[in-house]
Amino acid sequence: MNAPAPIRLLIADDHPVVRDGLSGMFAADPAFEVVGEAADGAEAVRLAGSLEPDVVLMDLRMPGMDGVAAITELARTGSPARVLVLTTYDSDSYVLPAIAAGATGYLLKDAPRDELLRAVRAAANHEAVLAPSVAARLMDRVRPPAPALLTPREHEVLTWVAAGATNREAAARLLISEATVKTHLLNIYAKLGANDRASAVAAAFTRGILTPGTGA
Structure with missing residues:
Protein backbone atom coordinates (compact mmCIF):
# COMPACT_ATOMS: atom_id res chain seq x y z
CA MET A 1 0.00 0.00 0.00
CA ARG A 143 -22.10 30.55 27.48
CA PRO A 144 -24.92 32.54 29.08
CA PRO A 145 -23.78 34.42 32.17
CA ALA A 146 -24.30 32.65 35.46
CA PRO A 147 -27.10 34.10 37.58
CA ALA A 148 -25.93 36.48 40.26
CA LEU A 149 -25.64 34.85 43.65
CA LEU A 150 -26.83 37.93 45.52
CA THR A 151 -29.69 40.23 44.57
CA PRO A 152 -28.77 43.86 43.83
CA ARG A 153 -30.16 44.94 47.21
CA GLU A 154 -28.26 42.19 49.05
CA HIS A 155 -25.10 43.32 47.27
CA GLU A 156 -25.74 46.92 48.42
CA VAL A 157 -26.25 45.79 52.00
CA LEU A 158 -23.09 43.70 51.96
CA THR A 159 -21.12 46.57 50.42
CA TRP A 160 -22.09 48.83 53.31
CA VAL A 161 -21.28 46.09 55.81
CA ALA A 162 -17.87 45.62 54.20
CA ALA A 163 -17.32 49.37 54.54
CA GLY A 164 -17.90 49.05 58.30
CA ALA A 165 -21.48 50.32 58.52
CA THR A 166 -23.77 49.08 61.27
CA ASN A 167 -27.21 47.71 60.41
CA ARG A 168 -28.74 51.05 61.41
CA GLU A 169 -26.27 53.01 59.26
CA ALA A 170 -26.83 50.71 56.27
CA ALA A 171 -30.59 51.07 56.67
CA ALA A 172 -30.31 54.85 56.74
CA ARG A 173 -28.09 54.90 53.66
CA LEU A 174 -30.38 52.58 51.71
CA LEU A 175 -33.63 54.15 52.98
CA ILE A 176 -34.94 50.85 54.29
CA SER A 177 -35.72 49.61 57.77
CA GLU A 178 -33.16 48.08 60.08
CA ALA A 179 -35.29 44.92 60.17
CA THR A 180 -35.06 44.69 56.39
CA VAL A 181 -31.26 44.96 56.58
CA LYS A 182 -31.23 42.10 59.08
CA THR A 183 -33.40 40.00 56.74
CA HIS A 184 -31.05 40.67 53.83
CA LEU A 185 -28.08 39.73 55.99
CA LEU A 186 -29.68 36.42 56.95
CA ASN A 187 -30.23 35.68 53.26
CA ILE A 188 -26.63 36.64 52.50
CA TYR A 189 -25.34 34.36 55.26
CA ALA A 190 -27.34 31.44 53.86
CA LYS A 191 -26.15 32.02 50.30
CA LEU A 192 -22.50 32.41 51.26
CA GLY A 193 -22.43 29.72 53.94
CA ALA A 194 -21.45 32.36 56.50
CA ASN A 195 -22.26 32.62 60.20
CA ASP A 196 -21.66 36.31 60.78
CA ARG A 197 -20.88 39.63 59.13
CA ALA A 198 -17.11 39.12 59.03
CA SER A 199 -17.28 35.66 57.45
CA ALA A 200 -19.87 36.89 54.93
CA VAL A 201 -17.59 39.72 53.83
CA ALA A 202 -14.60 37.37 53.64
CA ALA A 203 -16.59 34.87 51.55
CA ALA A 204 -17.75 37.65 49.24
CA PHE A 205 -14.15 38.74 48.59
CA THR A 206 -13.05 35.14 48.03
CA ARG A 207 -15.81 34.58 45.46
CA GLY A 208 -15.22 37.87 43.69
CA ILE A 209 -18.62 39.28 44.69
CA LEU A 210 -16.75 42.11 46.38
CA THR A 211 -13.38 43.35 45.19
CA PRO A 212 -10.57 45.16 47.03
CA GLY A 213 -11.42 48.81 47.33
CA THR A 214 -15.14 48.10 47.48
CA GLY A 215 -16.81 50.79 49.47
CA ALA A 216 -20.19 52.41 49.59
Whole structure:
Protein backbone atom coordinates (compact mmCIF):
# COMPACT_ATOMS: atom_id res chain seq x y z
CA MET A 1 0.00 0.00 0.00
CA ASN A 2 1.35 3.41 -0.96
CA ALA A 3 1.97 5.84 1.88
CA PRO A 4 -0.35 8.86 1.91
CA ALA A 5 1.01 12.00 0.34
CA PRO A 6 2.71 14.27 2.89
CA ILE A 7 0.82 17.29 4.16
CA ARG A 8 2.04 20.35 2.29
CA LEU A 9 2.84 23.11 4.79
CA LEU A 10 3.53 26.81 4.39
CA ILE A 11 5.05 28.56 7.43
CA ALA A 12 4.35 32.28 7.90
CA ASP A 13 6.25 34.07 10.68
CA ASP A 14 8.32 37.25 10.67
CA HIS A 15 11.05 35.75 12.87
CA PRO A 16 13.63 33.76 10.86
CA VAL A 17 14.64 31.70 13.90
CA VAL A 18 11.04 30.63 14.45
CA ARG A 19 10.59 29.74 10.79
CA ASP A 20 13.82 27.73 10.79
CA GLY A 21 12.84 25.87 13.95
CA LEU A 22 9.38 25.00 12.68
CA SER A 23 10.66 24.08 9.24
CA GLY A 24 13.27 21.75 10.72
CA MET A 25 10.75 20.11 13.03
CA PHE A 26 8.26 19.35 10.27
CA ALA A 27 10.90 18.41 7.70
CA ALA A 28 12.11 15.71 10.08
CA ASP A 29 8.73 13.97 9.85
CA PRO A 30 7.97 12.28 6.50
CA ALA A 31 4.26 12.96 7.01
CA PHE A 32 4.91 16.63 6.24
CA GLU A 33 6.49 18.63 3.45
CA VAL A 34 7.41 22.26 4.04
CA VAL A 35 6.77 23.84 0.66
CA GLY A 36 7.54 27.43 1.58
CA GLU A 37 8.18 30.10 4.20
CA ALA A 38 6.80 33.64 4.40
CA ALA A 39 7.99 36.58 6.47
CA ASP A 40 4.69 38.51 6.41
CA GLY A 41 1.04 38.17 5.54
CA ALA A 42 1.30 39.46 2.00
CA GLU A 43 4.02 36.95 1.17
CA ALA A 44 1.96 34.20 2.78
CA VAL A 45 -1.02 35.02 0.56
CA ARG A 46 1.18 35.15 -2.55
CA LEU A 47 2.93 31.85 -1.79
CA ALA A 48 -0.31 30.13 -0.88
CA GLY A 49 -1.58 30.95 -4.35
CA SER A 50 1.46 29.57 -6.13
CA LEU A 51 2.51 26.67 -3.88
CA GLU A 52 -0.98 25.36 -3.01
CA PRO A 53 -0.21 24.18 0.52
CA ASP A 54 -2.68 22.08 2.47
CA VAL A 55 -2.08 24.05 5.66
CA VAL A 56 -0.71 27.52 6.37
CA LEU A 57 0.86 27.86 9.81
CA MET A 58 0.17 31.55 10.43
CA ASP A 59 1.62 33.97 12.97
CA LEU A 60 -0.61 36.95 13.76
CA ARG A 61 1.70 39.87 14.51
CA MET A 62 3.75 40.50 11.39
CA PRO A 63 4.83 43.72 9.65
CA GLY A 64 2.77 45.03 6.78
CA MET A 65 -0.14 42.65 6.29
CA ASP A 66 -0.73 40.90 9.60
CA GLY A 67 -2.05 37.40 10.13
CA VAL A 68 -5.74 38.28 10.41
CA ALA A 69 -5.60 40.36 7.21
CA ALA A 70 -3.84 37.47 5.46
CA ILE A 71 -6.46 34.97 6.64
CA THR A 72 -9.17 37.31 5.42
CA GLU A 73 -7.49 37.66 2.03
CA LEU A 74 -7.01 33.89 1.66
CA ALA A 75 -10.72 33.40 2.33
CA ARG A 76 -11.65 36.17 -0.12
CA THR A 77 -9.61 34.60 -2.90
CA GLY A 78 -11.07 31.16 -2.23
CA SER A 79 -7.81 29.52 -1.20
CA PRO A 80 -8.41 25.87 -0.22
CA ALA A 81 -5.53 25.98 2.30
CA ARG A 82 -6.50 25.56 5.93
CA VAL A 83 -5.03 28.19 8.24
CA LEU A 84 -3.72 27.19 11.65
CA VAL A 85 -2.78 30.19 13.78
CA LEU A 86 0.39 29.78 15.82
CA THR A 87 1.04 32.75 18.07
CA THR A 88 1.94 33.82 21.59
CA TYR A 89 -1.29 35.78 22.09
CA ASP A 90 -4.56 34.31 23.39
CA SER A 91 -6.54 37.45 24.28
CA ASP A 92 -9.98 38.09 22.80
CA SER A 93 -8.57 40.89 20.63
CA TYR A 94 -6.48 38.29 18.76
CA VAL A 95 -8.52 35.09 19.03
CA LEU A 96 -11.92 36.35 17.92
CA PRO A 97 -10.83 38.25 14.77
CA ALA A 98 -8.68 35.30 13.64
CA ILE A 99 -11.49 32.77 14.07
CA ALA A 100 -13.99 35.13 12.46
CA ALA A 101 -11.65 35.64 9.49
CA GLY A 102 -11.64 31.91 8.82
CA ALA A 103 -8.81 30.28 10.78
CA THR A 104 -9.31 26.53 11.16
CA GLY A 105 -7.42 26.39 14.44
CA TYR A 106 -5.58 28.47 17.00
CA LEU A 107 -2.52 27.26 18.92
CA LEU A 108 0.02 28.97 21.15
CA LYS A 109 3.76 28.81 20.53
CA ASP A 110 4.37 27.03 23.81
CA ALA A 111 2.44 24.00 22.53
CA PRO A 112 4.41 20.72 22.76
CA ARG A 113 5.84 19.34 19.52
CA ASP A 114 3.45 16.38 19.37
CA GLU A 115 0.46 18.63 19.92
CA LEU A 116 1.54 20.89 17.07
CA LEU A 117 2.02 17.93 14.71
CA ARG A 118 -1.43 16.60 15.61
CA ALA A 119 -2.94 20.04 15.11
CA VAL A 120 -1.55 20.36 11.58
CA ARG A 121 -2.86 16.90 10.72
CA ALA A 122 -6.26 17.86 12.10
CA ALA A 123 -6.29 21.12 10.15
CA ALA A 124 -5.40 19.26 6.95
CA ASN A 125 -8.43 17.03 7.63
CA HIS A 126 -10.65 20.10 7.98
CA GLU A 127 -10.94 19.62 11.74
CA ALA A 128 -10.96 22.57 14.12
CA VAL A 129 -8.26 22.60 16.78
CA LEU A 130 -7.94 25.10 19.62
CA ALA A 131 -5.49 25.63 22.45
CA PRO A 132 -7.23 24.94 25.78
CA SER A 133 -7.08 28.58 26.87
CA VAL A 134 -8.55 29.67 23.54
CA ALA A 135 -11.35 27.10 23.74
CA ALA A 136 -12.17 28.34 27.23
CA ARG A 137 -12.37 31.93 25.98
CA LEU A 138 -14.74 30.99 23.19
CA MET A 139 -16.89 28.98 25.61
CA ASP A 140 -17.10 31.99 27.91
CA ARG A 141 -18.24 34.13 24.98
CA VAL A 142 -21.13 31.83 24.03
CA ARG A 143 -22.10 30.55 27.48
CA PRO A 144 -24.92 32.54 29.08
CA PRO A 145 -23.78 34.42 32.17
CA ALA A 146 -24.30 32.65 35.46
CA PRO A 147 -27.10 34.10 37.58
CA ALA A 148 -25.93 36.48 40.26
CA LEU A 149 -25.64 34.85 43.65
CA LEU A 150 -26.83 37.93 45.52
CA THR A 151 -29.69 40.23 44.57
CA PRO A 152 -28.77 43.86 43.83
CA ARG A 153 -30.16 44.94 47.21
CA GLU A 154 -28.26 42.19 49.05
CA HIS A 155 -25.10 43.32 47.27
CA GLU A 156 -25.74 46.92 48.42
CA VAL A 157 -26.25 45.79 52.00
CA LEU A 158 -23.09 43.70 51.96
CA THR A 159 -21.12 46.57 50.42
CA TRP A 160 -22.09 48.83 53.31
CA VAL A 161 -21.28 46.09 55.81
CA ALA A 162 -17.87 45.62 54.20
CA ALA A 163 -17.32 49.37 54.54
CA GLY A 164 -17.90 49.05 58.30
CA ALA A 165 -21.48 50.32 58.52
CA THR A 166 -23.77 49.08 61.27
CA ASN A 167 -27.21 47.71 60.41
CA ARG A 168 -28.74 51.05 61.41
CA GLU A 169 -26.27 53.01 59.26
CA ALA A 170 -26.83 50.71 56.27
CA ALA A 171 -30.59 51.07 56.67
CA ALA A 172 -30.31 54.85 56.74
CA ARG A 173 -28.09 54.90 53.66
CA LEU A 174 -30.38 52.58 51.71
CA LEU A 175 -33.63 54.15 52.98
CA ILE A 176 -34.94 50.85 54.29
CA SER A 177 -35.72 49.61 57.77
CA GLU A 178 -33.16 48.08 60.08
CA ALA A 179 -35.29 44.92 60.17
CA THR A 180 -35.06 44.69 56.39
CA VAL A 181 -31.26 44.96 56.58
CA LYS A 182 -31.23 42.10 59.08
CA THR A 183 -33.40 40.00 56.74
CA HIS A 184 -31.05 40.67 53.83
CA LEU A 185 -28.08 39.73 55.99
CA LEU A 186 -29.68 36.42 56.95
CA ASN A 187 -30.23 35.68 53.26
CA ILE A 188 -26.63 36.64 52.50
CA TYR A 189 -25.34 34.36 55.26
CA ALA A 190 -27.34 31.44 53.86
CA LYS A 191 -26.15 32.02 50.30
CA LEU A 192 -22.50 32.41 51.26
CA GLY A 193 -22.43 29.72 53.94
CA ALA A 194 -21.45 32.36 56.50
CA ASN A 195 -22.26 32.62 60.20
CA ASP A 196 -21.66 36.31 60.78
CA ARG A 197 -20.88 39.63 59.13
CA ALA A 198 -17.11 39.12 59.03
CA SER A 199 -17.28 35.66 57.45
CA ALA A 200 -19.87 36.89 54.93
CA VAL A 201 -17.59 39.72 53.83
CA ALA A 202 -14.60 37.37 53.64
CA ALA A 203 -16.59 34.87 51.55
CA ALA A 204 -17.75 37.65 49.24
CA PHE A 205 -14.15 38.74 48.59
CA THR A 206 -13.05 35.14 48.03
CA ARG A 207 -15.81 34.58 45.46
CA GLY A 208 -15.22 37.87 43.69
CA ILE A 209 -18.62 39.28 44.69
CA LEU A 210 -16.75 42.11 46.38
CA THR A 211 -13.38 43.35 45.19
CA PRO A 212 -10.57 45.16 47.03
CA GLY A 213 -11.42 48.81 47.33
CA THR A 214 -15.14 48.10 47.48
CA GLY A 215 -16.81 50.79 49.47
CA ALA A 216 -20.19 52.41 49.59
